[in-house]
Amino acid sequence: MVEIDKKRDAIIYGAIKRFIHFGINKTTMNEIAEDLSVSKPSLYYYFPDKSSLVFGVIDKIFSDYFELAEKELLNEVTLEARLSSFIEIKHRFFQKYYMLHLSGGSPDSSLNSADLKTHFMKMKGKDLKMHAAIFEEAMKTGHIAPTDTEKIAELYLESLAGITSLCIMHGNKELFPSKKELKTILDKQLSLSQIFIKGLK
DSSP: OHHHHHHHHHHHHHHHHHHHHHOSTTOOHHHHHHHHTOOHHHHHHHOSSHHHHHHHHHHHHHHHHHHHHHHHTTSOOOHHHHHHHHHHHHHHHHHHHGGGGOOOSSOOGGGSOHHHHHHHHHHHHHHHHHHHHHHHHHHHTTSSOSOOHHHHHHHHHHHHHHHHHHHHHHSOTTSOOOHHHHHHHHHHHHHHHHHHHHHHO
């Protein structure tokens, strides 16, 4: 069982490496098999199709994100510091996995599966609940005024995502953002977070 898990993880890491470099749409299962020096039957044993492999990759990325986020929750810090650290964690993931969002041509059916969309929504819901709990704790300690923490968390996360989307939309979608553009995204998100918190006090 451990050996199977190791092989599965190795395939996921190999897929991530190629996806980051070329984008999901421009990567084939054959190329991943060649990169890892595994037979196609072996690859398809663990992942029957590209959609299932993309699902495995996305699941791994979310798992790593929540692992870091949950460790951060153990630190005794202010609301401002807590949310800033979460923004920085997400920003690191954004930089590392930016190429995963590039289309590179026609839409890839592996990105449009119902299971993948459902999983995305589930992970977004988990992130929302985590942030709602952070605002709930801040409200209980009197750091912010009484409020609907779930709605506030949703508005907060959508605002941060909006900054990222606008920066991508105004940039060249086929190129990795420059250091200046990445810094602009981070700075704007951190500033928005500070203003948002002030408005809740």
